[in-house]
Amino acid sequence: MTTEEVVEQLVQNLTIERSDLSSVRRKKTSAQDDRKSSQTFGVVGVIVISIVCGSVVLLDIPKVILNVKRLCRNSKKKRKTNRKCESLNNAEVQDSTL
Secondary structure (H helix, E strand, O other): OOHHHHHHHHHHHHOOOHHHOHHHHHHHOOOOOOOHHHHHHHHHHHHHHHHHHHHHHHHHHHHHHHHHHHHHHHHHHHHHHHHHHHHHHHHHHHHHHO
């Protein structure tokens, strides 16, 4: 074996996959934090976000109700006009057959 082959074999034996390094694993995981202040801060953050989202939804509820009522009224009117059109079409068909 030449020295170049020995060096190449040593390099292959000593090479480690980057994904196996502990530093890479530590980057991907969160550390547990049991301090009372950090837990309180997280709970307050969740409450603030929930209040903001909830207020947006609550402010939109009256508009949603109005739109649903309007859709119901329009669909009832369309049904009545469709029935009138159907009865007119049926009358025209009967007249044309006579």
